[in-house]
Amino acid sequence: MKILLLLFLVLTGCSNTEHDMVRAFTVHTPRPFGYVLGDEIPQQIILETASDVALQTGALPVKGTINRWLELKQATWEKTEIPDGWRYVIDLNYQIFYAPLEVKMLKIPGFALQLSQQGKISSQAVPDWAFTVAPLRELAVRKDDNGEYMRPDAEPNRIASTNAQIAFGLSASLALAIAGYLAYLYGYFPILNRSKVFKKALRKISRLGKGDMGQILAAVHYAFNQLNGKPLFQVQVADFLSSHPEYTALKVQLEWFFAYSNRYHFGHSLVVIEDDVVRLKNLCQHCRAIERGSR
């Protein structure tokens, strides 16, 4: 029995399972000096394992505060396949918030990587990493009381931006002009349009004859609707004249126009004669004269 026990102890003592699980382990760290408050310190851990070994990624450090002055800002890992095994690259990015009054040595605390192989758990320690932090403040005691003790950095020289400003000004004016033209086309300037509604109507109906009575009436209606700001119907003529008193002189013609249009559009078939076209064109010309302020 004692022999068996001795044999077991010898065998277990000779086997190096951890060594088998981790084939390579490297921690890449930057220079260990020359840091000040707010600096970021990257750390890269490269781990190569056998193919049946898995890294317990759940046990890796997580983003967040590690201690009073140290924060882990980023923690990522990547797993790639290598011949007969796996390669893990763990990137950690720390930020320090320590404001020392003199050069001081600090340590990023180490941690353990958890590995599992067929239900067996093992760990690989990542050691502490020591570095020095320098104060950000001026610490030498001044002999005189003149001048600023603490001062901001000197302002950087400005890059010449005259060309960019000119280019910006030109493109902004061009964009504005295009937007204005588009708004004009969309009819967003009703006041501008209202001052020439009958000009447009007149231009449109001037080349139309009695066969196009529908188009002539539509053009005149459209002009009145534009001028009124909303559709104008026969029953609203009196209201229209009170809001546009300059057209009062045309009251009779207006009433004739609306009655005629109603009969044409909604009544029984109306025989259009040349005289109707002339009357409509006359009405439109009178309205245009009023629009121009010459009547």
Added chain:
Amino acid sequence: MNSTIQLTDWLHKALQFEQRINQVVIGQQEVVRLMLITVFARGHVLLEGNVGVGKTTLLRAVAHGLGGGYQRIEGTIDLMPSDLIYYTYLDKDGKPRVDPGPLLHHGEHLATFFFNEINRARPQVHSLLLRAMAERSIAAFNQDYLFPHLQVFADRNRVEKEETFELPAAAKDRFMMEINIDVPSSDSVLDELMFNPRFHDTDRLISQLPDSGMEYTQLNGFAEKLQQNIQISAKLKQYALSLWRATQKPQDFGVTLSDVSMPQLMLSGASPRGMSYLIRAAKVRAWLHSRDYVLPEDVQAVFVPCMGHRLFLSPLYAYRHEQLLPALLTGLLSAVAAP
């Protein structure tokens, strides 16, 4: 030719009838005109107005002028459908009796039925009335009762909200118009109503109304003829269609209301039944203006009373219903052009 003569003949009687009613119910010319339109369009009416503005007098005057049975019932929270159909009592010999209720009392001669404060009645009563309105018939005592000449007038009081049941959308849609009756604003009319003893006794006032010469039994036939004879042009159809579309998507027609996101405003626009009522009413108005074709102004004149109770706003804006709806209706009329 005969139809034209008949239309002219009836028009003369109708205008005379309107004039006489205007002498009984003064200062309500617009309301009387709308009532006349519904009479000839054979549509039911939802009246809205405060107490004592002349709703009942107006209805009694119309019923008196047209003849036929007139019945009235008050909506209360405990009113049941059976109360409209029959009532039971003990007669002078102490025997139980079942007599016809207000709906059946006049049988098929019932011409005007006034349901006062309809929103106080329960939904069961509404549903019975809906059938009477839509089909002009009800089933009772194992048989169907027909009311071919029935026109229902219902009144709802908007001032009081306690113990009331809002009419469901389906019920509202069956009314052709919702007519608002306000207190007349003219001083001379108010003066007459207050100090002229002629207006103090409504029974005598109504009994003095001469016969209109229009028999209620002929109204259905004439209304049908009227609808056939008044023409609607293609342009007007286009206008009515645009108005309909505008009730569904007012934003597409450039209608804007303050503090309202227009695409979210409407829950539902006008129903097909609502639009057909609108055109029927517009045709009657055209006829009353001695025309045999409909103009946009006819549609506009009946648009608000025909559409006001048919448009439903989304819950987001429903609480501002009373403020938004009139503005929306005016906006719709101002947004759609014809031609």
